[in-house]
Amino acid sequence: MMFEEDEEYFDFENKSELPEELDFKHLKPCPYCEKPIPEDSISCLYCGNSLPLSTKKPAWMAWILVFLVICTILLAVF
């Protein structure tokens, strides 16, 4: 009985670590040392160089652009 409770506890621990693993799916090569680092990092984890802003726009910016385009179309229609 005690072991079952322990296993559930450890399952919960593993789930809490999942978001960190998901972050590592979005990797980009460091422009200085070419090692894989998270896309949204502002400095390299390996060589410590600060990175220029990502050329790839974040998802929220794309949605804001879509929203602005829709607003513009609606304003033009009315």
Ligand SMILES: [Zn+2]
């Ligand atoms: Zn680097």
